[in-house]
Amino acid sequence: MNPAPTATRREGQSKPTRIGEARPSHLVTTTGVGAIVDLPSMSVIVRGLDAWSAVHQTTVHEPRLLAKVQEVLGPQTRALRKAPWDAQESDSPWTRVGVPTTTFPGWVRCPVCSTVGPINEGSQFELVHRWGRRPDLAKYVHAQCPRQQQTAVTNRRPCVPARFLVVCEDGHVDDFPYIPFVHRTSTSPCPGPRLEMRDAASTQGPDVYVKCVECDVTANMQEASGRDGSANLPVCRGRHPHLQRFEPCGKALELMVLGASNLWFSVTASALHLPSGDTIEQVVADNWFVLGTQASPDVVQALIAAMDQLKTLRDTPISDVWAVIEQLRAIGGPQLPDPEENLLDAEWRLLSHPTTTDRDEDFHAEPTDVPADYGRLLRQVVLVPRLREISALLGFTRITAPERGELEPAKRVSLTHGRPTWVPAVDRRGEGIFLELSEPAVRDWAAAAERTDRIRALRRAYDQWQFNRGHTPDPTFPIARFTLLHTLSHLLIRQVSLECGYSSASLRERLYLGTPQRPTAGVLLSTSASDSEGTLGGLVSLGTRRHLTRLLDLAFDDAQFCSLDPLCAEHVPTSPSDALHGAACHACLFASETTCEANNRWLDRAVLIDLPSAPGLAFPLR
Secondary structure: OOOEEEEEOOOOOOOOEEEEEEOOOHHHHOOOOOOEEEOOOOEEEEOOHHHOOOOOOOEEOOHHHHHHHHHHHOOOOOEEEOOOOOOOOOOOOOOOOOEEEEEOOOEEEOOOOOEEEEOOOOOOEEEEOOOOOOHHHOEEEEOOOOOOOOOOHHHOOOOEEOOEEEEOOOOOEEEOOHHHHHOOOOOOOOOOOOEEEEEEOOOOOOEEEEEEOOOOEEEEHHHHOOOOHHHHOOOOOOEEOOOOEEOOOOOOOEEEEOOOHHHOEEEEEEEEOOOOOOOHHHHHHHOHHHHOOOOOHHHHHHHHHHOHHHHHHOOOOHHHHHHHHHHHHHOOOOOOOOOOOOHHHHHHHHHHOOOOOOOEOOEEEEEEOOOHHHOOOEEEEEEEEEEEEEEEEEEEEOOOOOOOOOOOOOOOEOOOOOOOOEEEEEEEEEEEEEEEEOHHHHHHHHHHHOOOHHHHHHHHHHHHHHHHOOOOOOOOOOHHHHHHHHHHHHHHHHHHHHHOOOOHHHEEEEEEEEOOOOEEEEEEEEEEEOOOOOOOOOOHHHHOHHHHHHHHHHHHHHHOOOOOOOOOOOOOOOOOOOOOOOOOOOOOOOOOOOOOOOOOOOOOHHHOOOOOOOOOOOOOOO
């Protein structure tokens, strides 16, 4: 997998400095625009798209996904692009091929003398990076450290990022205001603040103290945490360091530790590649972003000869191709798919009715036998030995994760200063197993389950969850159906990861719920990689009747007990709790963020296994 270099810029430098590497897929899922990336000796924040270079970026062609992105961000968004990468680029420390970043947080701490201060004021801290082929050696050192005076600057211990940040509910993030926080109770101004940060052990955990050695005042960081901590902090300055701008805000700040999991949540849209045929019209439409701007047939012919995605047109007369381009240009370009249709709808239609004709090099599905003992639960099992998933980053949130499939959360932070003309995307190839549940059995069970005390408790927690976030609850939301599908998915993921050789974090789920008017019930478990060759087939082989029967048996046997029972088994959200799960925890059902598309919500072993706390609720498997 080709890594995407990251680069940072220091005050006074005319060229960026190469300081680390990240996987291309991470720039969409875990360390995208606005995310803080931990490097060996510093931390940085990924800059907005305005600072990215379009050089060495490949366009990802997926009309269905592009239509959905345009629906959310506007018609000016004309492309999905991969992270910039040039395989021929040297390891020069001054390379401009990569993703721009800025050092953040801007405060560091010397591990030798405990001095804490900003890196952009004076010469107290210095960036040392003289090894172009070793970006991991880039570091900040304390140039004025009294305990390292006899040590050369290049050999001094690297400073560590100051561990505290402040965020607000609108997605702003800023350096912790150490100086005003420490001096908030002082009666006279400090002439020249010099701060130290020290840890002190206690029976209730570590305490962190910040002291001004100039005026001898000390503050405990616990005074800035908790529900009352905001009162000891200034109001938000409206800072977006990834865009290098401030905007009016004034809301309350919340203390957050560097590296916290709720510091960045991606807002992504994803779609599976579906076969669309190789007609001239379809190929031209799929590549309209390239072909639609050309002025002559000669240029189009040169592009067809040079681009792999246009190779199906090489045996077609250029006059026919040009005629199609002119026809589409006359009507304003190809008509994109209906953006109102859910991205999952077309996938459901193809996965639930696999054929030998609807397939290509990036999609291949074939039905297999259903395990005999689970005929009441499963209607169909489909093996997908070849699939391609494309994901695009539309924005991000902080503190609160977006709902499943929510592309326009109220607190979504933009990737650019204005309206983006392109967004980062990644395509992954792999394999999967699709399970279609028996709709009549699911419908009858869900209708009865919605009237039970346990599902009603989840409904009240859902209403509270929506109220706490300023949303209006949807009375038609299918809680019982969603919990059944999601719990089955997580049970299988845990068993599959033990058998197929892939870790659970590399497996992904895709749930098909449909709508209240057209309900569906299906689960796609897949694994994929950014490599063009995809994966090795270890997952899809487990979808055959012999293996799947054994996996289901083991999954339901393991679900009978949890190492945290009876606490786990008896868990039911009670008012005013907004926990959206029942008998589920990290020991039995929870999965990693990269695996679960619902942030470990809507999970409950009781919907599949008879638990003493919920007798009669479980789906009748046989």
